Amino acid sequence: MRSPAVAPLGRGPFLTRSAVGTTGAEDGAEDGPEAADRLVVHPVPTGLPLNTSFSVKARTPGGGWRTVPVLRARTRTVDETTGAGIVRNSSVANLDFTGTVEVEVTSAKGAIGSVRIRPLSYAVEHEVSGDTVRFGLTEPRNLSVEIDGDRYDNLHLHANPIEQRRPDADDPDVLYFGPGIHTVPDDVLRVPSGKTVYLAGGAVLKARVDFTDVENARLIGRGILYDADGGTTVAFSRNIEIDGILVLDPRTGYSCAIGQSQQVTVRNLHSYSCGQWGDGIDVFSSEDVLIEGVFMRNSDDCVAVYAHRWDYYGDCRNITVRDSTLWADVAHPVNIGTHGNPEQPEVIENVVLSNIDVLQHREPQVLYQGCLALNPGDSNLLRNVRVQDVRVEDFTCGQLVNLRVMANRYNASPGRGIEDVYVRNLTYDGTHADTAILAGYDADRSVRNVTFQNLTVNGTVVHDRMEKPGWFLTTDMVPMFANEHVRNLRFLDEETAASTAAPEITSADEATATNNRAFNHLVTATALPTSFDAEGLPKGLAIDKGTGLISGTPEAPGTSTVTVSATNAAGTATKPLKLTVRNV
Known part of the structure; x- marks a missing residue:
């Protein structure tokens, strides 16, 4: 661990604050702290952009309706003819609850013709009356409410669990930000070891939060990182936790970058980006990283896993992404393998993607497609990848999967190969997917030992024993192209055993x-x-x-x-x- 290079910070709110006003209520426990049904609506400071496309109210059963502020989030797509970025306004609303909450969403456009509440896997029952849709929730959910098929001028609702950890503002190990808009010198908050940064509901920090060369530090709360050069950076650090934060409209950079670090947890992060290369969460040369419960709507890759890039060096392993929702307005929901170190080849291994809903993939460039893109370059070897219980809804354009050993304009050399990939319970329902691609680079840099089990495309399970014309390949039924450098590719139904050999545990003892x-x-x-x-x-x-x-x-x-x-x-x-x- 490098020596910290930051000055010690004082107790409590140590930074400048603008004059603020608030709406809503900071603590909305309507029936007391022990009640089964609780609702918290956080304030929004004056100066944070709002959006008027929707108005939102919420209540506990039998309680009074409470107004939920609707923030402006901006999204970005790319004009396929000119390459220009198209930036649109969208809407975000946040609340915390336990038990049951009832939600009422009113559209400013008037009478509602149709409503979709996504992810569709949640099957949220709702009713429509005129310009208003109503529904109830009994579990925390990250939702997109779409009126008359509009994916851009939609409402994103983050119905969060009630906070379990609210630190004391006077704790010397806490950098506490209460409701209001806050700034810091150079627009970067450098967090020392052992400190917890707490952004209370209603707190807006116009800065990037930086964990560099530190241990045992956290960023938690229900506050917002807004209009900064990136959201958070974790570099050369250990035991870092990020939980519950909304990253809104970063000017540049990633919502969360993790480089050459260990034991990092990113939980319940919500991210919206509209800049060029506006990635969500990127992991470089790190180990033991958990990303869970996140909602990422980004103008580039939502989650990316790489080896070397910039100042980060070394293998990347033990990366888990679970219980999350990904929406890529540009590029990939998941991208693994692109960057590495050809001079000292690296390994990316033990990557798990579990219980994920993909809501959008919009990538017209064939070389950069794939809702799930496993694309090692720069002499990387990518191995032991587990993808399970992933639901891909119909998207605008691109491929369902792309497993390709590649060398594109970002690479100094091709990847060394892809091996041991297990895709279980992957579902796609839609009509816009291009032919998926599996491609080794050559005989020595191949794709090998890939198993799809219970792959379901528009209700049909694709497997090697399915009924089809005898001259068709199983890949034709996806459809999928696999080149001559793909070895031991299998498609199994749900009942077939994936292996006839007993396991052997390979993780550390x-x-x-x-x-x-x-x-x-x-x-x-x-x-x-x-x-x-x-x-x-x-x-x-x-x-x-x-x-x-x-x-x-x-x-x-x-x-x-x-x-x-x-x-x-x-x-x-x-x-x-x-x-x-x-x-x-």
Whole structure:
């Protein structure tokens, strides 16, 4: 770890504030703190752009209606003829709740002809009366409410869980931002080790939050990062947590960049970008990264995973993206592998994508297509990728998947290959997908050992034993093109065992967590396991049995011997994991 190069910061709000006004209510517990149904609507300071396309109200059952402020978010597409960016205004509303909340959305355009509330997998029941749509929620949801098919002038509703951690403003380890618009020198907030940055609901920080050369630091709350050069940067750091923040209209840069760092958790981040190369979350040469519960609407890749770029060097491994919604107005929802170091070739491995809804892919350039793009270049080797329970809704243009060892204008050399990819329960419903592409670069840089299981396209499961004309390839039924450098490509139905060999656990047999800090450890194994488990975990940690991710926040120091397991149809493998929880 490098030595911190930042000056110590004082207690409480240490920065400049503009004059502000507020609307809404900061704490909206209508029935007391212990009530089953609670609603919190946060204030919006004067000076933050609003949008008038919709008005939104919410209430707990039997409670009074409360106005929910509607913010302006800007999106960007590209004119396919001129290359010019087309920037449009859209709408964002936020609330926190537990129990049940009822929502009423009124369109300024008048009578509503049709409504779609996406992701469609949530099947949100609603009713329409004139210019208003009403629905109820019993779980936190990130939604797009679209009137008469309009994907651009739509309402994004972030119905968040109630905050569980509200730090004390007088805590010397907390940089506390209350409601209002805040600025800092040079528009960059440099966070020292051991500090928590808290953006309360109604707080707007016009700065990039920078975690460089630090440990054990956090950015949490329900506040907004607005109109800055990027959202957050995590570089050469460890044990970093980002939770609950809205990144709105960054002028340049990514909403979240993670470079050469370990043990990073990004949770419940909501991001909207309208700049060129306006990526969402990009991960470079990092390990043990969890991205969960995010909603990304971006003007470039939503989630990208790379090896070397700029000052970041080294392999990239153990990256999990789960329970999230991705909307790419430009480029890919998921892009893995492009950048690396040809002089000292790197590996990108153990990447898990689980329970994801893809709402849009709009990329007319054939070389840059793919809702799920696995495209190693720069001598990268990409291996052990697990994609499961991913639902792709109809998009504007592009490919469902693109697995291609490539060398494009961003690369100094082709990638070294793609191997061991397991795609399970991928669903696409729509008519705009171009032919998917699987392509090795040559015989030595191939795509090998790719298994699709229960791939469903417009209701049809595509598998090697399906009924089709005898001269058709299974790939024709997707449709998909696989070149001569793709080896051991399989399409299985749901019932067929993916492997006849029992698993062998390949993940590390020792791991170190930090007490009261977010922790991630990905259990990996050979032979395409269908489930995982762990016995003897310390309090505060749990395993996701579908992905093998052990995560959470350990509550006490100590050393445990955990038995991890991986199971497929052929058997179960176990392995002891020595898990040490240290004090900060």
